[in-house]
Amino acid sequence: HQEHHSSTCALEENNVKAVRRSKEEKKLLRKQIKASHTLLKHEGIHTAPQPTRSLVVANGGLGNSVSREELSAALKEMGEMESLLMPPHKPYAFVTYRCEESALKAYTHLNGQKLQCGESSVMLYLAYVSSVTHEEEASVPLPEGLVLLEDFVSPEEEALLLAAVDWSSTNDDVTAQKALKHRRVKHYGFEFRYDNNNVDKDKPLPAGIPAECLPVLERCLRNGHINVMPDQLTVNQYESGQGIPPHVDTHSPFEDTILSLSLGAKTVMEFRHPDGRVVAVVLPGRSLLVMKGESRYVWTHGITPRKFDMVPACEQQSPDHVTPEPGTRSNLTLSKRGTRTSFTFRKIRLEPCRCAFTSACDSQGASSTPSPSTPPPPALPCCHADAARLEEEYVHRVYDAIASHFSSTRHSPWPRVCHFLSSLPPGSVLADVGCGNGKYLGVNPEMIVGCDRSSALVQICAERGFHAFVSDALNVPLRTASCDACISIAVIHHFSTEERRLAAVRELVRLLKPGGHALIYVWAFEQEYNKQRSKYLKDHNKEHHGKENLTKNTSEDRREPHGKSAMQNSGHLEEGYEPVDKKQDVGKVTDGKLSVHTNRTAFNTQDLLVPWHLKEGKKQGEEDHLTPVFHRYYHVFHQGELEQLCSQVDGVKVQSSYHDQGNWCVILEKD
Amino acid sequence: MKLLTHNMLTSHVKGVTKGYPLLIKATEVKVNEVEFNPQFVSRMIPKLEWGALVHAAEELGHRQDLPGELVQDFEKNEDFLKKVHRVLLEVEVIEGCLQCPESGREFPISKGIPNMLLNEDEV
Numbered sequence A: 001h002q003e004h005h006s007s008t009c010a011l012e013e014n015n016v017k018a019v020r021r022s023k024e025e026k027k028l029l030r031k032q033i034k035a036s037h038t039l040l041k042h043e044g045i046h047t048a049p050q051p052t053r054s055l056v057v058a059n060g061g062l063g064n065s066v067s068r069e070e071l072s073a074a075l076k077e078m079g080e081m082e083s084l085l086m087p088p089h090k091p092y093a094f095v096t097y098r099c100e101e102s103a104l105k106a107y108t109h110l111n112g113q114k115l116q117c118g119e120s121s122v123m124l125y126l127a128y129v130s131s132v133t134h135e136e137e138a139s140v141p142l143p144e145g146l147v148l149l150e151d152f153v154s155p156e157e158e159a160l161l162l163a164a165v166d167w168s169s170t171n172d173d174v175t176a177q178k179a180l181k182h183r184r185v186k187h188y189g190f191e192f193r194y195d196n197n198n199v200d201k202d203k204p205l206p207a208g209i210p211a212e213c214l215p216v217l218e219r220c221l222r223n224g225h226i227n228v229m230p231d232q233l234t235v236n237q238y239e240s241g242q243g244i245p246p247h248v249d250t251h252s253p254f255e256d257t258i259l260s261l262s263l264g265a266k267t268v269m270e271f272r273h274p275d276g277r278v279v280a281v282v283l284p285g286r287s288l289l290v291m292k293g294e295s296r297y298v299w300t301h302g303i304t305p306r307k308f309d310m311v312p313a314c315e316q317q318s319p320d321h322v323t324p325e326p327g328t329r330s331n332l333t334l335s336k337r338g339t340r341t342s343f344t345f346r347k348i349r350l351e352p353c354r355c356a357f358t359s360a361c362d363s364q365g366a367s368s369t370p371s372p373s374t375p376p377p378p379a380l381p382c383c384h385a386d387a388a389r390l391e392e393e394y395v396h397r398v399y400d401a402i403a404s405h406f407s408s409t410r411h412s413p414w415p416r417v418c419h420f421l422s423s424l425p426p427g428s429v430l431a432d433v434g435c436g437n438g439k440y441l442g443v444n445p446e447m448i449v450g451c452d453r454s455s456a457l458v459q460i461c462a463e464r465g466f467h468a469f470v471s472d473a474l475n476v477p478l479r480t481a482s483c484d485a486c487i488s489i490a491v492i493h494h495f496s497t498e499e500r501r502l503a504a505v506r507e508l509v510r511l512l513k514p515g516g517h518a519l520i521y522v523w524a525f526e527q528e529y530n531k532q533r534s535k536y537l538k539d540h541n542k543e544h545h546g547k548e549n550l551t552k553n554t555s556e557d558r559r560e561p562h563g564k565s566a567m568q569n570s571g572h573l574e575e576g577y578e579p580v581d582k583k584q585d586v587g588k589v590t591d592g593k594l595s596v597h598t599n600r601t602a603f604n605t606q607d608l609l610v611p612w613h614l615k616e617g618k619k620q621g622e623e624d625h626l627t628p629v630f631h632r633y634y635h636v637f638h639q640g641e642l643e644q645l646c647s648q649v650d651g652v653k654v655q656s657s658y659h660d661q662g663n664w665c666v667i668l669e670k671d
Numbered sequence B: 001m002k003l004l005t006h007n008m009l010t011s012h013v014k015g016v017t018k019g020y021p022l023l024i025k026a027t028e029v030k031v032n033e034v035e036f037n038p039q040f041v042s043r044m045i046p047k048l049e050w051g052a053l054v055h056a057a058e059e060l061g062h063r064q065d066l067p068g069e070l071v072q073d074f075e076k077n078e079d080f081l082k083k084v085h086r087v088l089l090e091v092e093v094i095e096g097c098l099q100c101p102e103s104g105r106e107f108p109i110s111k112g113i114p115n116m117l118l119n120e121d122e123v
Helices: A002-013 A023-042 A068-076 A100-110 A155-163 A211-222 A293-297 A384-408 A415-422 A455-463 A498-511 A641-646 B003-008 B038-047 B050-059 B078-090
Strands: A054-058 A081-085 A092-097 A113-117 A120-129 A146-149 A177-180 A183-188 A232-238 A244-247 A258-264 A267-272 A278-283 A287-291 A300-303 A308-312 A332-336 A340-346 A429-433 A447-452 A468-470 A483-489 A512-523 A607-613 A629-635 A652-660 A663-670 B023-031 B091-099 B106-110
Touching (some): A023 A054, A068 A081, A068 A100, A068 A113, A100 A113, A100 A120, A146 A278, A267 A308, A278 A287, A278 A308, A384 A455, A384 A498, A384 A607, A384 A629, A415 A512, A429 A498, A447 A455, A447 B003, A455 A468, A498 A512, A498 A663, A512 A641, A512 A652, A641 A652, B003 B050, B003 B078, B023 B050, B038 B078, B050 B078, B078 B091
Parallel strands (some): A429 A447, A429 A483, A447 A468, A483 A512
Antiparallel strands (some): A054 A092, A054 A120, A081 A092, A113 A120, A146 A287, A177 A183, A183 A232, A244 A300, A258 A287, A258 A340, A267 A278, A267 A300, A308 A332, A512 A663, A652 A663, B023 B091
């Protein structure tokens, strides 16, 4: 009796409430536990029928915003823990106890119980697992030229420095305090202008670097981090959820070494190299970041707007404060962001920059516009090889990655396509070039074979019992004049040059027997036709909440969803960033670069990247700040463009053309 | 890959003129039960390359007593149609490859799906 009482107390102490359950509640619990086992199996986690020392704790993961501290506190009560593994982004954790008895205790007391996490709670489901594999922690070196010095200033110095900045100042001329949408910025010495990402060297600000900063700067000089005293200071204040997009500090206005002092809360800064390497660096409060050489001239640095960062747990600090590669299982925990103030000290450069990193250097010919997104959007290809590479990256890889989610959204065949298929005479041989998940392969019972570039999608066709194979639409391994009809639905708009689009049409025509028909559908630039908005646009209002915007137009106010932070992809065009190059906003693409489209809005360029938000098994509309985004390349067609393209093909004529739900369509007849 | 599909496929390697039919090298073959539709089979037969079908069935060891030449009045011959149905729609190559008869290039078949993608230099 007494034992029971004390264990209940222990549980309550750790915010886990033991509840007496009714028969219905027990039944519901059994169902929920079964469901959690199914989900775990999908993740490749197989539960053991017999008790073991290790348990999987479903819903107790970093992906559920459960912190190591909270979970650990509850688990420690059950016995001595050997390890606690919390894989990044996952909705579960693994605990291994020293003995089976402790695991048994944990199972008995915590399975089906609520765990209090901050202001919310999660229902934990535990199950035994036979083993927990630890992956090797990948140790990532810091970018070349980057040094992080912890405890560079004392708490007293930190307080003095923070107090030296008067944010309430109304005298804008003195310090050039600007409200850059959300992040607060103040300049001293010289103003850094965000409209051209440069400094007016002839117009120094009345206020120079505050005297309070001198001891810190002298310390830097003494320790050899800098050779000359900086004469420009930019103070940035970031609230939780604010950040700064990746950028390289422009070469021409500033000398090599840049010092950044972090005060207040810690944050995670991401460094990206043009070759794709990414290094995430934890910047603790009162630390000094020294950027020199490659880390200053080539790597971009940025802070993803977030309210929580994943950082190494204190017991196991990674060397150099680098967070391990995503995907490696290491001791990570969630760290809530607080207000961080950075003091960035720079020396104004008087002569043009003569660094070795010419491709990033504005003094030596490179564009002074910092890259707004990383990796930078590709330019339109000018040759087949480039086109093939672009399509590989922005079409083929994407479809393979999103195949099952994509398939689940492609279930209703379009009526007019069905009509075309059904009106073919019996005994017809049909080919669906770019058949996707086989949506149309079951419409007409006649002989139809489908092909698609994505093996993942063709796999889905095979599972549905259809005849399909993997091939490219530019080279279909079917004999010339072997088909009575072909369809190409939403395919040709993925080819990135006119020549390739033409080649795709030619290939379709080649397959046709004399008198045969081809049906082609491509996405239309004009989404509104005859004053009718297409379904694509109409659904905009339903789906708007929670979607991330990746448009280059920053004029829209992009408020984050209430209460939660959208863990946005870095390289977002963020608050406070005004792009210099406004050519891409509307209308023609003058410099051949691709713009990223905002889903469910009208198109403003013909060649673009359309985001796809991958939802794996999650309910539609459910907010998930860990949703990956993929970009697919499209060339959307103007009215008349498809007919014009087809008219360049010999031996075929356009029998009819029409607009159908946001697509331009043609029916071709072979001579 | 079913033999109906095989009957349509050809090698499209650059420069190849005699790429049809593709040779089949199967390491795993399955026989499924598929609902028999005599009208469908009957309509398909005129569209097929009969010789290629028989040869393919033979390669897989599933020819049984399929004739080398089309029989007359096959539309009414249910026995015959059933044999064709079996070879056309029930026999399935799960693993193996298709080989271009002229260049020797092999196209893999995996999980029942032929991958006919060419490399850049073969296009």
